[in-house]
Amino acid sequence: MDTPWWKNPLRIIRYDPLNDFSNFMLDYAAHAFEVRRICRANCEWIMANGGSSPGTASVVNFTSAHFEKNPTVGDRDILRDYLPHARKENLKIIAYINLHWFSYAFADEHPGWEQRLADGRSYGAVNPLYGNGTTLCVNTAWRDWAYLLIREAMATGIDGVFLDGPVVFPGACYCDSCRDLFEKRNDSMTPPVAETWDESWFRWIDFREWSMERFLADAQSTVREVNPDGIVYL
DSSP states (O other), X not given: OOOOGGGSOOOEEEOOOXXXXXXXXXXXXXXXXXXXXXXXXXXXXXXXXXXXXXXXTTEESSOOSSSEEOGGGTTOOHHHHHHHXXXXXXXXXXXXXXXXXXXXXXXXXXTTOBOBXXXXXXXXXXXXGGGSOBOBOTTSTHHHHHHHHHHHHHTTTOSEEEXXXXXXXXXXXXXXXXXXXXXXXXXXXXXXXXXXXXXXHHHHHHHHHHHHHHHHHHHHXXXXXXXXXXXXXX
């Protein structure tokens, strides 16, 4: 049996033009040549969505009927257009997907998706991510949005996704979805707030860990629905 490609040593390179892709990879063949022949990488990150201020995760760099496209990309589809050139150079392509840094405006458009502190305030309002932006919760309906983004990126033909997040941040999450789910899993117990380190607190820690495990397991299943050999890279 052949060894899966991802079990061999990976030499991964990342070019990140932040928000402006207007001059990025204008010559796809030359870019692939540089990555493989000069930099000696065998795998490349390509930015599927925004990863910079003010939380541009909702804007994508490829063509999709479901997501807003980065205007600096123009008519191009960074993933689909580049892939044939990457394949010619025997490069694997993993799409970077930002799942932890969202603008306040995007959060306002989707009430109920933000991570909440115990007093009900949004995590990002109290602790702005990188000085500007907020974060969303793995137990809300946002998870379906995230899986759709993963599925759309994989549908371009890439080999996997790099997930930058999500993160269950300190003091979170006490949103309605988390409260309800915790109570259902713990005999109607109210989520604890104080770090008492008794049984209730350890149940809360276990719930937070379980929430992340569940999200990542479903993310992997989403990838494999499109490409049985696809990977989730962390």
